[in-house]
């Protein structure tokens with residue numbers, strides 16, 4: 001039994017982890033993660049409990065940061081023979097040391113199923129009559145949420161703060177000069193191999209990896225291509241429950257999903273406008289999302305989730321002496337963990 005029973009513990013919006021300021025250099029902040037330089041080759045990557053939808057942070061989900069951080073650790077270990085990656089080690093349930101990379105300016109989206117609701121989604125484009133999508137020819141007769149004959153790489157540009165990612169073809173990634181042909185060819189093939197492995201592991205855990213988004217970066221010294229950021233988490237992926245999928249397809253309802261489904265549904269009920277969701281509905285939705293994220297962690301890893309104590313900021317501050325001492329420039333980067 002874990003020290004805290006997360007299933008019976010009251011969860012309030014206030015007991016979440018949304019921000020931290022550490023006495024470390026080069027702070028960078030994304031929608032979900034905060035990172036600092038540890039030395040010239042390593043960063044501390046901290047995952048908060050924030051949750052975003054349609055490129056906006058809408059609130060926080062208790063334990064989400066821990067789930068993402070630890071699930072990332074699990075997946076990088078599973079993928080180490082397919083790709084070099086940034087993961088070095090976990091230093092806290094919400095933080096890991098990673099190799100510093102120069103991120104490629106492309107989001108590498110891989111889709112095994114045709115789905116989605118936004119304007120860039122495969123299903124939205126297909127339903128509007130497009131049969132040539134992201135440079136891929138799609139057959140007639142596909143239905144929403146059905147599998148594609150083979151997984152497809154559908155890249156997007158990486159929008160800067162506040163912007164939206166723009167879909168591009170594989171050819172445009174190179175012709176626009178975003179990534180060189182040789183690097184893109186390697187990234188493309190690696191993404192498909194990682195997706196195949198991920199789908200296989202998810203299937204054994206009773207889940208369908210419907211689609212996902214990878215980020216790759218280059219080692220600043222060697223140019224080595226690294227898988228970075230996060231991998232196969234409920235934030236970067238659609239994870240559907242295999243058992244209920246056939247029945248839901250038969251009924252024409254949406255698959256049972258261990259990701260942001262609850263938030264998306266709440267948004268859909270309010271014209272997709274976060275400002276229209278009543279505060280109490282938003283709070284209840286974020287509360288209920290916590291167990292979905294935990295279930296994803298437990299189902300994929302096969303391990304019981306062991307919730308760490310809040311406040312996370314206090315734990316991270318206690319780590320400071322170790323962090324400033326542990327990672328010196330003489331550290332050898334670990335690109336593979338077994």
Ligand SMILES: Nc1ncnc2c1ncn2[C@@H]1O[C@H](COP(=O)(O)OP(=O)(O)OP(=O)(O)O)[C@@H](O)[C@H]1O
Pocket residue numbers: 029030031032033034035043086098099100101102103158215217228229230
């Ligand atoms: N090893 C790494 N070296 C350098 N930067 C990294 C590394 N891994 C991840 N990053 C960057 O750190 C940031 C992580 O923050 P976060 O996940 O919150 O971004 P975000 O706002 O969600 O953006 P996105 O939607 O593109 O993921 C991203 O900008 C990512 O590119």
Ligand SMILES: [Mg+2]
Pocket residue numbers: 030032229
């Ligand atoms: Mg991200």
